[in-house]
Amino acid sequence: MRRSRKVSAVAMALGTALVLGACGGNGEGGDGASGDVKDMAVGKGQQGENYSLPANIPETEEVTVSTDNPFTAYNNSTADANNAYNSAALVTTLASAYTLNGNNEVLLNKDVMESVELTNEDPMEVTWKIKDGVKWSDGEAWDCDDFYLTYLAQNGKAKKGNGGTYFLAAATNGYEQVKEFTCEDDLTGKATFDTPYVDYKAMFGVSMDVLPAHILEKNTNVDDITKVDENSSADVLTKVSDFWNKEWNGFDKEKMPGSGPYMIESWQQNQSVTMVRNPEWVGNTPGPKKITLRSIPNATAQAQALENRELDVVSSTQPDADAAQRLQGLEAQGMTYGSKPSLGYEHLDLNYANPIFQDDAVRQAFFECVDRDEIVEKLIKPVDEEAEPLNSIVFYPSEDGFKDNYSDKSMGDAQKATKTLQDAGWKKGGDGVFAKDGEKLEFRISHTDIPRRKQTVELIMNQCKDAGMKITDDQDPNFLDTRVSEGDYDVALFGWVQEPFKASQKSIYETGGGQNWSEFSDKKVDEAFQKAVTQTDPADATPFYQQADKALAENYYTLPLFQSPDMWAFQGIDRVFYQSYYGSLWNVGEWEKTE
Template sequence: MRRSKAVTAFALLTSATLVLSACGGGGTSGDQGGQQNADPGKIGAQDEVFQRPKVDDIGEIAIAVEEGFDDYQNYIGASNSFANTIALSNVIPSPYFTDFVDGKLVIKVDGDLMESIKVVSSDPQVIEWKVRKEAVWSDGEQIDCDDFYLKWLAATSKATIKGDDGTEVSIWDATPTGYENIEKIECSDNDKTVKTSFFKDKPYADYRGIFSTPGSDGLLPAHVLEKQTGIADIMKVTPEQNDDQVKKAAEFFTKGWRGYNKDLSLSGSAYMIESTDLKDQTVLVRNPKWWGNPGGPARVILKTNTDSQSATQQLQNKEVAVIAPQADPAVAQQLRGDSAFTVFAAGGQTFEHVDFNMSLPLFKNNKELRLAIGQCFDNQGLVDKLIKDVDPNATPLGSLVMMPNEVGYEDHYSDLGKGDVAAAKKTLEDAGWKQGADGIYAKGEFRASFKLGHKIVQRRADTVRILQDKCKQAGIEIIQDQADDFNSKRLTASEFDAALFAWVGQPLKAGAYGNYASKDAGGSGNYNLYSNKQVDEKWKAANGELDYQKRLTMMNEVDKLMRDDLHSIPLFQLPDFAASDANIGPIAYVGVGGGVTWNLFAWQKK
């Protein structure tokens, strides 16, 4: 999410930010985020191990996806997008893997990459990561401690530059969440064993989300950066440095891996990128250096199709075998009625929301306007008209940090989203706003009118139209502002009045910190420029709380603070949706794991 989609739960982006989502998807059905994290400080604790199964070769598979791959470097604020996760989840190596078991997300150790990941001390917290001896990048260089160190360096470097708003921001454009708790990294066993020692007073409960947002983030080839920058050993560059060497490293990290270059954009997983036009088509093939069981599809063609009906037509015409379009009611009903196809639909971790640009005087100086907008929003109408036919259990969303089917969920927005015209008008009038001859309220230099920007997606256009209705009756004008590059360019540059988009979440929550933290406190994904130091402090404290129940309470306290600020209004949990030829499977959708491609390697012909 990046823009289009986005990510969160107790983790994200470079290990800590939500991914933007263009369409839907993100989680699973059933309870999510259960007791797996209950005792993250237990000595010797290790999650279940996942290994890719041995399967038959099924040849070439074509998939229609809603948004095209455009960036190999998907782990910085400027490029973080779910569209890239679709391809990279089977390319970038990640110590943890998000499995989908009996309708639930289960975070497991990726046993193809890792021998083990263990808690070896809890005071101070020390985690030992053992990389498999045979694990190598697609150029034959080993995956090792240097790659872990690079992610830590990028997240914790003290080198900064002035951002557009005048604040000091990291030259690496990477969120520090989780990494900043690590005091040192030590390597042994020919650099295949990595030991991360956390500061004594800074344990990190969601350590599973560093070096890997399960399925969405992962390691980058440090040796490529070294070769391209002339840095002999990245591990000799320290977080405290602020010289030409660290600037050179950051320059490559933020720009050298952008887009796609076959010599630089390496794979450390089952597939590699063979070719891409960075828009309409990306081709994946098996990685010849992969040491695990080869995936079922030998060649995968990701075809971009932003239109749900058109993608359905492609599936029916056998131009593609699998589609992952927007959760469109008509498409869902159409395909469910035909035994030739299999449909997957369930409430996931992806959620739609509207963010106000908090640097804009209209919103920054008028909290009552933000409240009135929330009051005139008709969230139930959105669910009934856009979501119910896909997921009958869908309800309006009342939290920015948890989904309705997660342990610990509390609704803090129940007083909003009811399409209450009278309440919205009263809020404005009590604050001195006057309704003009054109029906729109105004106060001094301000007029209750704003553009609501979003990527060109039919459901989002419909969302704006539904929101416009009640708000217009309340004297608030919402102007449709859609653009194909809204997520990839304008959203990340904060060039909007208000933005309608989705974050793709996950069972870990610490990573979402980077989406809401102040820019100068690590908010690399904070596109609406929101800032509340109390939120920064409480979220950081929650990230270091090893008691599961206490952490849930603290996360809800953070959400209440954001509800009071009303910088963002949650709309609804977006159903994960995918469909396929009934002869191909198993097909499911795990947004944090790459959407419909999360288990690509296991696909078989029935």
């Protein structure tokens, strides 16, 4: 799961497309794009359950695309780097066993894979067969060694003497359940599972986690990464994990080749990342020769740049009313606009490291005073008129298994919140702020410099003021770079964005999970997620996910606000659709210029 600056963040049912507010200018769009944007969710290269880049896409010199926040890391699987804005660039440059289309259908990537097969059920065994001839942009083979490194770094088994892990992975989902991963030959990898893992298709690449083992070997003087395991010496594990943890941040062309149709050519920190065609790409030649992905945090500024024709595509997971109205107004000029609910949700996490939030009454009262209806009405409905507060962490309303666990806990009632605190021994002082045992009820809400998030905090500050809470707006443009993963917040406001596999939530909410930064711990939640991810049938997992969802709500720990809308607009390109997990570049190789 990715955090959203987009975050890395819940799952839809596979294959379910939710496209609400999509239309093209003047029915057809002056740039030749189809007026039915939702039809663009299926790539030109999709054949049933497979995808490969189609042949004979006309050559285009360059496309320029915006996103809300900058690219920061080539290795997007470490706890401190993991975020969706890295995915937006890496989806073009790092190959994967499976990929996703705009409808979140899981497709076998036939450009690089021969097959992925469940070859045994008890014990569960899965075999990945790589196509012969797939290469990194530096000419080295993309092969089973790379898959093995992915398994080694994310299985959580390599432990230090103090109990900590060598590899600081954001998540270990799936890999931790593998008993053994072996390279049968250079092109064949086989995983034998201790316990079944229903979402095995999420492994090896959907989250762009297959990285170049040969680069790591060269820089650590390790001859063969497949000979390294959790029982290797501390010296070997230290140098291998230190490289994986730290050396693939930012961009270094010598250390960061591409295995997809593109490779990264250059990076301007906090501004842009540029991709060019991978000269060793094994599939058909992609259309655009060059892609520039620009970071523009202000959605209205993105709309202005599109109007000025500085951009070909605007893509935002943090749209606001002004930007949406401005983009819709550009349809008469031949630009095409689309919006839909995403695979992400905005939420508030309360940090148990702050003693105030170890008080059950404080967490409950905070939930009670937050008026999510007002937040959605003022900030989200102008973009998505059907938006409602989200009342589940694990399920969306469209999914089987959804139950409303939050509308009776967060209702925007300052009086009820006041009573909850008074009953727990909190007393309001002359300044209108509650206190108990000499501790005032004051805390920060931390977030990035996205205008809508600042507006959200301003609304909450006003809503909870009458409940005797003194809240400070802690806006930090770098909040999601390091602070959130270090637990440096009282309340964190951000978004999670998830691939369409619910198992990825386990690492966020389980005790000690790689993305559990708030020191939250609950045995009911741990047990429910563990049972869910070891089922062999998704339908059998649903009751356990429901148990986890209910237990999370009863802890008053994480408050979902709304399902985030994706918003995009484009001009001069035939088909663009914003993919909730990957962004707009998921099928950029297919794009054709129309003017």
